[in-house]
Amino acid sequence: MKFRCDRDALSEALQTVQRAVSSRPGIPALTGVLLELSDEGTLTLTTTDLEVSARLSIEVQVNETGRALVPARLLADTVKSLSDAPVEIEADQSQARIRCAAYEGALRLLPVEDFPALQQPSGTRVVVEVGGFAEAVGQVGRAASRDEARPVLTGVLMEVSREGVTFVATDSYRLAVRELVATAGGEAKVIVPERAMSEAGRAAAAEEKGEIEIFVDASQVSFGVAQLSLTSRLIEGEFPNFRQLLPEAYENRLTVSRQQLTDAVRRVGLLARDNTPVRMEFNALGVKLSSSSPDLGQAVEAVEATYEGEDVTAAFNPNYLADGLSAATGESVRLEVRDGLKPGVVKGEGEEFTYLVMPVKLPAPVA
Amino acid sequence: MSSSVSSPVLSSVPGQDDAMAFLMQAVARPHHAYLLAGPEGGGKQLAARAFAAALLCDRGGCGECRACTLALEEHHPNLFVVEPEGRDIHVETVREEIWHYAYRTAPEPGRKVFVLREADRLNPAAADALLKVLEEPPADSVFLLLSARPHELPETVVSRCHVVSFRPLSEDFIVSALTEAGVSPERAALAARLSGGNLGRARRLVTEEEGLAFRDQAVEALELARLGPAGALSAAELVVHGAERYRKGLSHVLDAELAPYLDEKGRPEEAYRAAIRRLQDRHKRRERRAERDYVDRVLLAASALLRDRVAATVGGGPDVAINLDLRPPDVPVSGAVAAVGAIEEARAALAEDLNLNVRLVLEQAFLRVQG
Ligand SMILES: [Zn+2]
Numbered sequence: 001m002k003f004r005c006d007r008d009a010l011s012e013a014l015q016t017v018q019r020a021v022s023s024r025p026g027i028p029a030l031t032g033v034l035l036e037l038s039d040e041g042t043l044t045l046t047t048t049d050l051e052v053s054a055r056l057s058i059e060v061q062v063n064e065t066g067r068a069l070v071p072a073r074l075l076a077d078t079v080k081s082l083s084d085a086p087v088e089i090e091a092d093q094s095q096a097r098i099r100c101a102a103y104e105g106a107l108r109l110l111p112v113e114d115f116p117a118l119q120q121p122s123g124t125r126v127v128v129e130v131g132g133f134a135e136a137v138g139q140v141g142r143a144a145s146r147d148e149a150r151p152v153l154t155g156v157l158m159e160v161s162r163e164g165v166t167f168v169a170t171d172s173y174r175l176a177v178r179e180l181v182a183t184a185g186g187e188a189k190v191i192v193p194e195r196a197m198s199e200a201g202r203a204a205a206a207e208e209k210g211e212i213e214i215f216v217d218a219s220q221v222s223f224g225v226a227q228l229s230l231t232s233r234l235i236e237g238e239f240p241n242f243r244q245l246l247p248e249a250y251e252n253r254l255t256v257s258r259q260q261l262t263d264a265v266r267r268v269g270l271l272a273r274d275n276t277p278v279r280m281e282f283n284a285l286g287v288k289l290s291s292s293s294p295d296l297g298q299a300v301e302a303v304e305a306t307y308e309g310e311d312v313t314a315a316f317n318p319n320y321l322a323d324g325l326s327a328a329t330g331e332s333v334r335l336e337v338r339d340g341l342k343p344g345v346v347k348g349e350g351e352e353f354t355y356l357v358m359p360v361k362l363p364a365p366v367a
Numbered sequence: 368m369s370s371s372v373s374s375p376v377l378s379s380v381p382g383q384d385d386a387m388a389f390l391m392q393a394v395a396r397p398h399h400a401y402l403l404a405g406p407e408g409g410g411k412q413l414a415a416r417a418f419a420a421a422l423l424c425d426r427g428g429c430g431e432c433r434a435c436t437l438a439l440e441e442h443h444p445n446l447f448v449v450e451p452e453g454r455d456i457h458v459e460t461v462r463e464e465i466w467h468y469a470y471r472t473a474p475e476p477g478r479k480v481f482v483l484r485e486a487d488r489l490n491p492a493a494a495d496a497l498l499k500v501l502e503e504p505p506a507d508s509v510f511l512l513l514s515a516r517p518h519e520l521p522e523t524v525v526s527r528c529h530v531v532s533f534r535p536l537s538e539d540f541i542v543s544a545l546t547e548a549g550v551s552p553e554r555a556a557l558a559a560r561l562s563g564g565n566l567g568r569a570r571r572l573v574t575e576e577e578g579l580a581f582r583d584q585a586v587e588a589l590e591l592a593r594l595g596p597a598g599a600l601s602a603a604e605l606v607v608h609g610a611e612r613y614r615k616g617l618s619h620v621l622d623a624e625l626a627p628y629l630d631e632k633g634r635p636e637e638a639y640r641a642a643i644r645r646l647q648d649r650h651k652r653r654e655r656r657a658e659r660d661y662v663d664r665v666l667l668a669a670s671a672l673l674r675d676r677v678a679a680t681v682g683g684g685p686d687v688a689i690n691l692d693l694r695p696p697d698v699p700v701s702g703a704v705a706a707v708g709a710i711e712e713a714r715a716a717l718a719e720d721l722n723l724n725v726r727l728v729l730e731q732a733f734l735r736v737q738g
Contacts, residue, residue: 027442031628050444050474113433116444117475148462151470193471219472233471236505 001037001066002090005058007082007100013045013058014076016228019199021072022049029114033072035091037065046118047072052196053118055229063090069110070096078105121224121231123217126160128182130204130225133212136167136178137201139327139353144194145171152237155191160184160216168242169194174320175245175356176327188216191239196221196232203228245356247345250336252309254287258333258348262325264289264301269318271299277315277360282307282337291318314340315360321346324355376420376428376435382540382566383410386531390414394421394428398529399504402486404517405533407718408565411513412484414533419446419480422509434477441482444474450484452648454721458492465497469505479508486512487519494521501527516719535564545573557690563667568660581661582690584609585668592736599736603729610661610725614654624650655721662725663714666732670710673736676703702736709735 014033022030034046043060046053068091075096079087082100090097095106137156145153150172157168164182168175200223204212213224222231269278272291281288286305292298314337321344325333330349337344340362346355377391386403393401401418403411420438421428423445429435437443449456449464465481473479483489489497501510501524512528514520538559544566545555550573561582562569572579588602628643668690675690680700713732717723 026448027444029442048474050468051471114437114442119476148466151466219476233474236470236472 002063005060017054020054032069032110121215121222124188126214134205140169140176143176144169155235160188191235256305278318374428376430400510400528402528409533451488455490461496487516582668592733599733602733706736
C-alpha cells in the first residue's frame with residue numbers, strides 16, 4: 001500500500017475519525033485507524049470503538065492499492081507535526097513508513113484481521129437537511145439519561161415515518177420531543193446511543209448547507225454527511241410510550257420572552273440547591289419565581305408576561321426547566337401548566353418542539 | 368438438528384471430557400448462562416475461550432476461521448471479558464462492560480458472548496446488577512461465569528446458570544501432556560507431582576527459566592524452620608521475599624501492554640487515561656495472584672518433601688516419593704506428619720481467602736514445622 005497526499009487534508013481527516021477510536025483495553029486493533037486505498041484514487045480511513053464507527057474518504061494519489069491498520073493516535077500526532085509538504089505513506093506487512101520533506105518515520109502496524117468487520121449502511125433511507133438535524137439533536141440530546149441502570153433511556157428514540165422523523169429523549173424527569181420534516185423511504189423505530197447522535201449532530205453542524213443521509217436497519221444506524229459516515233450500534237429494549245405522556249391541552253398558558261424567563265430561572269435557581277425547586281406563582285401579571293435553601297438564603301424575581309388561565313403555583317427543578325427553555329427556538333416561549341402535580345410543558349414559537357418537565361411536589365405551606 | 372455437532376475447537380480442550388461433551392451439545396442451542404466451576408488450572412479459561420469460539424464461529428468452532436482465531440485470543444469484537452479490578456468485580460464494571468454491550472446490537476452480526484473470570488469476586492451490588500441481566504437475558508447473548516469458589520456466588524446467580532463442573536486434572540494426564548510437548552518423562556513426572564492438578568503450573572515448572580528454584584526455596588525454608596521460632600520467622604520471610612521478587616519479574620508484561628497507550632516520550636496519552644488505569648489495576652491483580660501462586664508452589668513443594676520423609680521411614684519405594692530426585696529432609700517422622708498438616712492447612716486457607724496476610728499464615732505454619 002502506497003499513497004501521496006496533502007498534509008493538511010490527511011491531518012484533518014485523521015483528527016475527524018479519531019473521535020471514534022476506542023480507549024477500551026483488551027483489543028489493541030481498536031486503537032488503530034484502518035487505511036484502505038482504492039483504484040479510484042480514494043483513501044478511506046475507518047475507526048471504531050465497537051459502538052460508533054467513523055469512515056471518511058479523501059482524494060489522494062494512489063501508487064499501490066491495499067490496506068493497513070495503523071495506531072491512530074500516533075499517526076495523527078505524527079502527521080500533524082509534519083512540515084507543510086506532501087506526505088507519502090507506504091505500508092508493508094509489518095510497518096508504515098511516513099515520508100515528508102526531510103522526515104522519515106516508521107510505525108509498527110496492528111493486525112488488520114482483528115479490526116471489526118463493519119457492515120455497509122443499509123435499510124430504510126431518510127434524508128434531512130443538515131441545519132434542521134443539528135438543531136433537533138441539540139434540542140433532545142440533553143434530556144437523555146446518563147445512568148446506565150436503564151439502558152433505553154441513555155439513547156434517543158428515532159421514529160421514522162413517511163412524513164418525517166421524530167426524535168425523543170427522556171431521563172424520566174423531563175422529556176424532549178422534536179419533529180423534523182424528512183424524505184423517508186419507509187418506517188422505522190430505533191434507539192440510538194446519545195453519544196452517536198451528538199457526534200452526528202456535530203458533523204451536521206459543521207456543514208453550512210446540504211443534506212444528511214440516514215440509513216436505519218435492525219442492527220445499526222448510519223449518518224452520512226459530506227465525505228463522513230458515522231455508524232452506530234442500537235440500544236435494544238422498549239422505549240417508554242412518550243405519546244401517552246404528552247398532555248392533550250392545558251388551559252393555563254404563559255407566553256413570555258424566552259431569554260428573560262431563562263435568565264430568571266437560572267438566577268433564582270442559584271439558591272435552589274440539593275434538589276430544592278424553584279417555586280413559580282402564575283397570575284395575571286406574569287410569573288413570580290422564588291427559591292430558598294435553609295443554609296444559603298432566598299431569592300425572588302417577578303417576570304412580566306402574558307398569562308391566560310387560573311392562578312396556579314407549581315415548582316420545578318431549575319436546571320431541567322432552563323434546559324428546556326434554552327432548547328426551544330424563537331424570541332418568545334410558551335409555558336403551559338395545569339396544577340402543581342402535572343408536568344409543565346415548554347413550547348417554542350412553532351409546534352415542532354415539545355419539552356415536558358416533571359413538577360417537584362411542594363411541601364405544605366408553613367402557616 | 369444433529370446433536371453430535373463436530374467442533375474441533377471444543378474437542379481440542381484436553382483433560383475435561385465430560386465438561387467439553389456437555390458444552391459441545393450446547394453449541395447448537397445454547398442456554399443464556401453457564402457457570403464453569405472447578406479448581407484453578409483445570410482448563411476453565413481454555414474451555415471458555417473455546418466455547419466462545421464455537422458460539423461465534425459460523426461452523427460451530429472450526430478452529431481455523433477468523434472468528435475462531437479472534438475468540439481464542441479474546442480479541443473478537445463480540446466477546447466481552449470481565450475480571451476483577453483490584454479485589455472485586457464492581458457494579459460499575461458490570462454496568463459499563465456488561466449491561467452497556469448486552470443491551471446494544473452486536474458489533475458484528477451474530478451472538479455476543481460475555482465471560483466473567485473469577486465470578487465469585489462479584490461484590491453484592493455487582494452480583495445484583497448481573498442478576499438483572501440474567502433474569503431478562505438479551506437476545507443472542509451468552510454469559511459464561513468462571514469460578515474456583517462457586518459456593519461464594521449468590522444462589523440467585525447460580526440458579527440462573529447451567530453448571531459445568533471441571534475436575535482437577537489427573538497426574539497421568541499432566542504427564543502425557545508434558546511429554547507430548549517434548550518434556551523428558553522424568554521431568555514431566557516431577558512437575559505433574561508438584562503441580563497439584565494444575566496443568567498451567569506444571570508447564571511453568573518445566574519451561575520457566577527458574578524451573579524448580581521454588582523447590583530449593585522450600586528445602587531452605589524447612590531447614591530454617593527446624594532451628595526454632597526465630598528460624599520459622601526467617602523461613603516465612605524467605606518465602607515472602609521470594610514471592611515479591613517473582614512478582615517484580617513480571618513488570619515487563621505491563622510495560623508491553625501499556626506501550627500502545629503511551630506517546631513517543633513514554634507519557635500516558637490523555638485520551639487513554641481510563642484504559643491505562645484499568646490495565647494497571649488488572650496488572651496489580653495479576654501480580655497479586657502471581658505472588659499467591661508462588662507461595663503456594665513453595666508450600667506444595669515443602670509438603671511434598673515432608674511427605675517423602677514420612678514415606679521413606681515407612682519403607683516406601685521411589686514410586687511413592689514425590690521428589691523423585693531428592694533425598695528427603697532430615698526431620699523427625701512424628702514432626703513431619705504434623706508439619707504436612709500445618710502446611711496443607713496454610714495452603715487451603717490461602718486458596719480460600721484472598722484477603723489473608725500471607726506472612727502471618729506462613730509464620731504460623733512454619734512455627735508448627737519445627738515440632
Ligand atoms: Zn471457526
